Amino acid sequence: MPAETAAPSLSPYREIDRTDWARLAAGMPQPLTETEVVQLRGLGDRLDLREVREVYLPLSRLLSLYANATKRLGADTSAFLGEADVTTPFVIGVAGSVAVGKSTIARLLRELMSRWADTPRVELVTTDGFLYPNAELERRGLMDRKGFPESYDRRALIDFLHEVKSGAAEARAPFYSHMRYDIMPDAHVTVRRPDVVIVEGLNVLQPPPAPNDVAVSDLFDFSIYVDADAAHVEQWYVERFLALRKGAFSNPNSYFRVFADISDDEAVERALGYWRDINLPNLLENVLPTRHRATLVLQKASDHTVERVSLRKL
16 A cells, blocks of 8 residues: 555644745845944844845835735724724734843834835834832842743733723833833833834733733734744853843943952853743743744744744734
C-alpha cells in the first residue's frame, strides 16, 4: 500500500518567513532617515534602516490598511443605521516581555503609520502610566511584583480605553517617570480622537480576571505580540541594565542612582537576580501565555532582527 500523506497542520495563523515578508516592502518609499531611526531605537536594540524597510515598513502599511478598512466599515454601519458617522480611533495593542524591544517597535510604528495618508494622526500610550503609585504598591506589598498583572490599576486602563473607543473628545492617561520609577501625580498623556492609538505594555493581552469582566484586549482592533527565546531576552535585559547604569542611573534624580557606582560584576549579578526572580517568572506565568491572543506575532532572533511573522487569518 502507498504511504499515507500526512495531513497539513492547521493553524489560525499565516506563517511568513523573513524573506517573504521583506518582499512586501518592494516599491514602498523609506520614510525615515538613519538619524530618526537612531532616535527611535531603545537601549540594546539593533534597529537599522534595513530592519525598518524589510519588517516594520510593510507592517505599518498593513496596520494602516486595517485601520482604514475598519473606518470604512464604521461609516457604512452608521449609514445603514441612518445616523451620523461615529467611527472611533483604531486601537493597536503591543505586548511582550521586558527588554524584548516592544517600546521601540511601538514608537517606530507610531512614526511610520503617521506617514501613510490613511492614518496621519497616531498617539502612543504605555501601560506604565497605569501602574499603581509606589506608595500604593508598598501598601499592598507589591513592590517586588511591579509589572505583574496585579500591580496595575486595570480598572483605570479599561476606563481610559472605553473613553477612546466611545469617541470621547479627550481621554487622559496617567504619566509614568522611568527616572523617578513612579507615577507623576500632576502629569498626564492626553489623547484627542486621533486616527490610531497604540497601547504598549507587558500585560495588555491578559484575559479578564473573571468571566464577566472586560479584558483590556477586548477594546483593541489589532494586537501584536513581540516574541523571542527567553535566553535571548535575558541577555538583552542584562545588556540594557549595564547601559542604563552608565547613563540614566548616573543621574542624581534617578531612583536607581545606587547602582551607578557598583562594579561590572555586581551589576551583572544584580541584573540577573532581577531577571530570574521577577521578570522571567512574570514572562512565563503571565506574558507568554497571552501570545496566542495576538493578531500578529513578531518572532525575533538572537540579534533582535525579526525572522518570522505570524498573522492571524481573517
